[in-house]
Amino acid sequence: MKRVFVIGAAVMLAAMSLVGCKRSQEPVQFHASGHPGQLSDWHVVSVVDGHLRLNEGVEPYALNSALFSDYAHKLRTLWLPPGTKATYKQYEAFDFPVGTIISKTFYYPRAGKDAAVLRVAEQASETRDGLDLAKVRLVETRLLVRREQGWVAMAYVWNAEQTQAVLAREGDSIAMTMRKPDGSGEQAFNYMVPDENQCAGCHATNNTTRELHPIGPKARHLNRDDPWHPGTNQLARMVQLGRLQGLPATGVPHNARFDDASAKVEDRARAYLDVNCGHCHNPKGAADTSGLWLDAGTTETRRLGLCKPPVAAGQGTGDHMFDIVPGDPDDSIIIYRMDSLDPGAMMPELGRGTVHEEGVALIRDWIGAWLGNCADPEQKVAIQSR
Known part of the structure; x- marks a missing residue:
């Protein structure tokens, strides 16, 4: 902070x-x-x-x-x-x-x-x-x-x-x-x-x-x-x-700039998802029933999509099994939806007619840094900061 x-x-x-x-x-x-x-x-x-x-x-x-x-x-x-x-x-x-x-x-x-x-x-x-x-x-x-x-x-x-x-x-x-x-x-x-x-x-x-x-x-x-x-x-x-x-002297939250190469990939990715997705994907938002929460306050990895199967994404899954597959962005639903222009699959679903190439690349890097796999549900999965 x-x-x-x-x-x-x-x-x-x-x-x-x-x-x-x-x-x-x-x-x-x-x-x-x-x-x-x-x-x-x-x-x-x-x-x-x-x-x-x-x-x-x-x-x-x-x-x-x-x-x-x-x-x-x-x-x-x-x-x-x-x-x-x-x-x-x-x-x-x-x-x-x-x-x-x-x-x-x-x-x-x-x-x-x-x-x-x-x-x-x-x-x-x-x-x-x-x-x-x-x-x-x-x-x-x-x-x-x-x-x-x-x-x-x-x-x-x-x-x-x-x-x-x-x-x-x-x-x-x-x-x-x-x-x-x-x-x-x-x-x-x-x-x-x-x-x-x-x-x-x-x-x-x-x-x-x-x-x-x-x-x-x-x-x-x-x-x-x-x-x-x-x-x-x-x-x-x-x-x-x-x-x-009411502004306190200390302890004021701070999000990273998503394009700041000097900041950690994790901080940049979380800031990007927070402002682009978190207003819907949070415990009270329009996507609350999805179980995928991408706001800044969420820390539980499962809620962030790690090895989490979709609830009701339909064709939005692209035949992928999990929102985030650690170390494998190409097999992750989040990347598929961010990289799509199909109205039935793209996320965010409003406000864009193009793909944000730099944003997709950042989330790819973030997912690529996760360690572990989804094959063994008992296996601990973690993200390495870089």
Whole structure:
């Protein structure tokens, strides 16, 4: 676990200004009811001078490891009503006040003058002065809004002119072409914007109540260096800005970055599975009856899939016997489902039309490090850290 660093007053003052310059906009507008038809009705982000810029008081944030969404980059923001604070929770999403607006804008770097987009790693510098629309293509912006009755999700799709985003209650399918910077690996896919029910498929993290909750704003995901203010811990900065209360001085959970080659494979893999699968695969989630729990709090190897036969995966097994076969990723159901684009087999089953090659490779390495076999149920099986 990482200690949260306290920032000085000078750094705090610098942090209070938005990334880059903020242009004059109408104040953020919280809508306590209804579904406004345009993203601009909220005044959270706006297109100004060819850039997508954040409004005053709208703060960007980043996660240690993020949900994979067809290699899309994401600009995440948080706005709290003035004078209010979120309350720290150790493992669950923070308790945010009514009026909170969380936004997530999905975008891709442009490949050139044609309509193709690039498959490249996300860089914080892309958003330091807002998103330059000459360099990126906006696809959608999702809002998660905290109202009196609970959280409400809405998705807004950007038009071809990149001037406005319109509410898409029934979702959308956008044909796209993606390639690597060297021009190789060109791939056509359909980018799927979720409808309202599909939003609940992930954000209804409790299968009993079916109430929507944020997934990313948790201590273990936010406990990291602020990419826009290097040397500043994000959680400490939230406290200094008066946006978070109850943060302990020590013992704050921390997930690894899945792409951090200096971290242990086990830590990277668990972080990846936690953020991509754990919101469903946990004791209370939508996949609670599967018996496969992939959230950060699960430590029992059987629950993590080791030599565990599937409960009701159907064709999703690919004729494999166990979720994880130690030392044999190719015979493990988890790898089969992560590597599939078959709607009846792929996992996650929503939010992607491509395979996350780097994610699959990481989980392969993790499974490959497990020792033992599933032939003898009495044999002890363990994972070797590396």
